[in-house]
Amino acid sequence: MKKLLAILLVLIILAVAGVFVARYVLIGYANPDFLVRQMEQTWNCRAQVDSIEVRLFGNTGVELQGVALAQRDEYADKGTPLGERPRLESTELSSSKVVLEVAPGDLLKRRLNISQLIVEDLTVDTRILTDGTSTMERLFDPPANPAPDKATDPEVEVNLAETPEPAVKEEPAAIAAELEEVDTVSADDLAMSLMAGIVEIRNGNLKAKLESSGSLLQIENLNLKLTDIDVDPKKLAGHNQANFIFDGNLFLDSRDAATRYINMAVKGSGTLNPFDVHTGNADPSWVCDLIIAKDSELNTFPILEKLQAALDKLDTEGVDLSGITLRGTLLKDAETRLVREDGRLRLDKDLPLALPDTDLVFLNGSWLESGSNQHQLEGVVKASEELTHKIEEKVDAYLKKKAKAIASPEVRAMILSPAMEDGRISLHFVSQGDMGNPKADIMTPFGNLSTVIEEGKRAINDIKDALKGLFK
Numbered sequence: 195m196k197k198l199l200a201i202l203l204v205l206i207i208l209a210v211a212g213v214f215v216a217r218y219v220l221i222g223y224a225n226p227d228f229l230v231r232q233m234e235q236t237w238n239c240r241a242q243v244d245s246i247e248v249r250l251f252g253n254t255g256v257e258l259q260g261v262a263l264a265q266r267d268e269y270a271d272k273g274t275p276l277g278e279r280p281r282l283e284s285t286e287l288s289s290s291k292v293v294l295e296v297a298p299g300d301l302l303k304r305r306l307n308i309s310q311l312i313v314e315d316l317t318v319d320t321r322i323l324t325d326g327t328s329t330m331e332r333l334f335d336p337p338a339n340p341a342p343d344k345a346t347d348p349e350v351e352v353n354l355a356e357t358p359e360p361a362v363k364e365e366p367a368a369i370a371a372e373l374e375e376v377d378t379v380s381a382d383d384l385a386m387s388l389m390a391g392i393v394e395i396r397n398g399n400l401k402a403k404l405e406s407s408g409s410l411l412q413i414e415n416l417n418l419k420l421t422d423i424d425v426d427p428k429k430l431a432g433h434n435q436a437n438f439i440f441d442g443n444l445f446l447d448s449r450d451a452a453t454r455y456i457n458m459a460v461k462g463s464g465t466l467n468p469f470d471v472h473t474g475n476a477d478p479s480w481v482c483d484l485i486i487a488k489d490s491e492l493n494t495f496p497i498l499e500k501l502q503a504a505l506d507k508l509d510t511e512g513v514d515l516s517g518i519t520l521r522g523t524l525l526k527d528a529e530t531r532l533v534r535e536d537g538r539l540r541l542d543k544d545l546p547l548a549l550p551d552t553d554l555v556f557l558n559g560s561w562l563e564s565g566s567n568q569h570q571l572e573g574v575v576k577a578s579e580e581l582t583h584k585i586e587e588k589v590d591a592y593l594k595k596k597a598k599a600i601a602s603p604e605v606r607a608m609i610l611s612p613a614m615e616d617g618r619i620s621l622h623f624v625s626q627g628d629m630g631n632p633k634a635d636i637m638t639p640f641g642n643l644s645t646v647i648e649e650g651k652r653a654i655n656d657i658k659d660a661l662k663g664l665f666k
Contacts, residue, residue, distance in 0.1 A: 227276050229258070235340045239263045239333040240270040242282050255295035255309075262288035263333050273341025286330045290315035309392075316398040316416075324406045324566065393420040398442070406567035407630040408449030409495075416442035420466065430471045438480075439463040446495065458490035462532075479535040481542070486528040492547060492554075494521050497571065497625050500634035505575070505621070508636060513609065514588050517581045518619070522549040530556075538563050551581045562629065570626045575636070577619035585619055586610065 226243040233241040244260025262285040269279045295309040320330035398416035403409075418440040426433035441461035447454050464482035469475065494502075498520045508515050530545035540561040547554040553576040562569035577585065589606045613619055625634035 234270040238266050238335040238337045240267050258292040271339045286320050288317045289313050311393040314396045316395050318400040321403040410447040412445040414443045434467050436466045455495035459487035461485050482532045484530050484532050488524050488527050490524045497632045500632050504636045518552050518577050551578045567629045569629050572624050575621045582619045
């Protein structure tokens, strides 16, 4: 996930390259072939750009149309001109339009002051590998077989008759050196401080196949804004943050796409720190106040399946917990705080999901790692008051049938009290390990609930035996 941020940073650098050089270079080089050539000499990808427009007056900026990146192929290795290539049909990253507007005066002071960067119709189609990286990230590795720089070939005619002298002519080489990426994107790659008004993704669609579980994660209709961006590679301790706000639709499907585990409308806001202060590498950490909208659907996934199976095993004569279900439509918005740091997603606030007749609460401190698929979750399943009363009534009916002499609310409490909190059946659970095959169990303060119930039944039998002895 590190280089999702890097994509934006590299687009910024490329666009700035178009503004930062002198006018004659822009006229001679600022065309799709030149930009694609730079991308493919720097990254391990096949690139495509349909058109580019550079504005030097008014709102200085660059507009790219039809940007796409795919796995590298022979066309990229050979540096084949765009007009001689077939169009890309399968891409890992594409955007219908990228617009960048900057304050030109600040460029001369080595400050990148962005009025706005807008990425429209962003589409990502990638795989998340077991080490937490993605196949898309490989697109930004250095190429094994970079094509020759045809901009310096004698066959390419460039009119430099009106060229200003050396100080300006050296700029393209300096920019090219900055764009020669290393294995890891770092704050130093900016080579200037970055201030920005708005960086925005409009109508994004992201699709990621999780290799560890085979599940398919999708985010549709993603709208993301980064605001108040302040990054200075030489002063990261005090200049390494941005605010963000987003909304979109989140889906999680099974390996065979036959089951939709999750269908949620989400939105949130928070603070992002793009770089690791100690290493300078792109390793974003963030804090997000997240809202899952009412009417979102929680169907099932392996953790809930294991917990539901554990609940079903607790059903015993006289105690029927079948009404407790861990799936359904949210009855109200769910709010939590989510923290991402050191590659781990962690709840910093309880996440209560209000389902029909049941509240499913994931507790503060629960975490998961999307790359390794490992997790550790703690939570509580709470039956509604109405469902709790139904369970109590069934226990009372059982006691009257099996132990008339001692049937009473007190005896019922002997069975159910370990699982009662605030007048509701409340079952604590834990889940850990691989999310595809989790180790999950239902617990009570006195241990596994099935054990507690069996102990209660034995106590009832002991009382019945004692009463029989009194009347002999």
